[in-house]
Amino acid sequence: MLMCEWTKAENLVLKNLLVLLNQQVLRNPLGSVKSAGSEESSWLS
Secondary structure, eight states: OHHHHHHHHHHHHHHHHHHHHHHHHHHOHHHHHHHHHHHHHHHHO
16 A cells, blocks of 8 residues: 555656656757757767
8 A cells, every 4th residue: 555655656756857847848948959969969070
């Protein structure tokens, strides 16, 4: 029973984190793309 409740809580936390991440990307798409693509550009150039 406790384990079941804990997994539910964990799923809620994970969902909230995903929502926060999506909001950040929507709010600042250029910054997210820049930080994510900085490594790619290093070997592309």
